Amino acid sequence: MPRGAAAVRPSPLRLDPTGRRLPPPLFPSHANLQTLGHLGRAGHAHSWVVMTCSMADKEFALSGSDQNPDLTCKNPALMALQAHRTEAGSVRASIEHSEDVVTGNRLPALVAAMNALTPATPLDPARVEHEVLTRDQQLLNDYGKDAQWMSVRNARAYAPERALRIAPPHRLLDPAHGPLIALRLRPLTRKTLGGVQTTLDAQVVRPDGTAFDGLYAAGEAAGFGGGGMHGYNALEGGFLGGCVFSGHTAGRALAARELA
Ligand SMILES: Cc1cc2nc3c(=O)[nH]c(=O)nc-3n(C[C@H](O)[C@H](O)[C@H](O)COP(=O)(O)OP(=O)(O)OC[C@H]3O[C@@H](n4cnc5c(N)ncnc54)[C@H](O)[C@@H]3O)c2cc1C
Numbered sequence: 001m002p003r004g005a006a007a008v009r010p011s012p013l014r015l016d017p018t019g020r021r022l023p024p025p026l027f028p029s030h031a032n033l034q035t036l037g038h039l040g041r042a043g044h045a046h047s048w049v050v051m052t053c054s055m056a057d058k059e060f061a062l063s064g065s066d067q068n069p070d071l072t073c074k075n076p077a078l079m080a081l082q083a084h085r086t087e088a089g090s091v092r093a094s095i096e097h098s099e100d101v102v103t104g105n106r107l108p109a110l111v112a113a114m115n116a117l118t119p120a121t122p123l124d125p126a127r128v129e130h131e132v133l134t135r136d137q138q139l140l141n142d143y144g145k146d147a148q149w150m151s152v153r154n155a156r157a158y159a160p161e162r163a164l165r166i167a168p169p170h171r172l173l174d175p176a177h178g179p180l181i182a183l184r185l186r187p188l189t190r191k192t193l194g195g196v197q198t199t200l201d202a203q204v205v206r207p208d209g210t211a212f213d214g215l216y217a218a219g220e221a222a223g224f225g226g227g228g229m230h231g232y233n234a235l236e237g238g239f240l241g242g243c244v245f246s247g248h249t250a251g252r253a254l255a256a257r258e259l260a
Pocket residue numbers: 004005063064067190191218219220221226236237238239240241243
């Protein structure tokens with residue numbers, strides 16, 4: 001499978017390349033920017049998420065899958081089907097063919113497969129086992145204080161999340177939910193978050209603030225989230241709208257210029 005952007009939701013265990021669990025709140029799908037900062041400051045080029053098959057079924061998604069037609073067509077019947085189907089085909093293909101995914105029926109086999117993938121930075125199997133057992137023990141009673149489990153339970157209080165996107169809490173070492181899956185995550189640039197400044201008519205502005213006659217910019221080339229339509233915030237999933245809208249603005253300005 002070609003490399004792509006994967007999204008992992010809140011239940012899997014996230015480890016740094018030494019096998020140490022990332023501190024709260026740096027769990028999957030929480031505080032992604034802080035997670036990148038944490039890993040970058042430590043000089044880590046990758047991290048791991050470890051999950052069960054049941055977690056992968058509901059929580060391992062490929063980027064953009066939320067835009068699937070079942071949701072965007074607002075078809076409740078298809079959405080109900082989606083609850084059971086997930087993105088089975090593409091996710092299964094990722095697990096079977098991705099160079100970043102390994103599996104194991106038991107934890108020692110999984111860690112061995114992870115280490116075969118990253119021989120330069122091998123995980124300490126005892127450290128990984130300690131992290132897994134410590135987290136699993138927090139599920140032994142309903143009042144466990146593990147911050148990640150508390151967050152998962154909170155997210156599952158919302159019925160659509162519970163039905164569609166977040167697996168019921170279960171132990172990583174519960175064989176009923178196996179086999180285990182580990183996914184190596186590496187940072188990927190998928191948005192520029194930069195671009196040139198423009199006027200509201202999409203005309204490029206020089207550093208001295210004067211308009212650049214005849215030069216127009218749209219989409220990511222024109223700033224955060226497509227023409228800076230969302231200010232300085234890069235709202236996940238909100239780029240295409242800004243890109244299309246800023247293209248429309250530039251097109252109208254150019255047409256008006258031609259007619260003038
Ligand atoms: C994996 C991934 C998932 C994403 N998911 C979402 C999402 O779910 N929702 C969302 O809103 N946004 C998403 N985005 C972001 C969104 O796709 C981009 O912000 C948007 O497509 C940018 O549009 P654009 O027209 O500015 O640039 P692009 O779509 O990159 O278009 C630029 C075009 O210019 C062409 N080009 C480059 N150089 C030259 C040249 N010298 N001469 C001629 N042509 C050239 C390129 O080939 C390209 O076709 C995602 C991005 C990625 C990478």
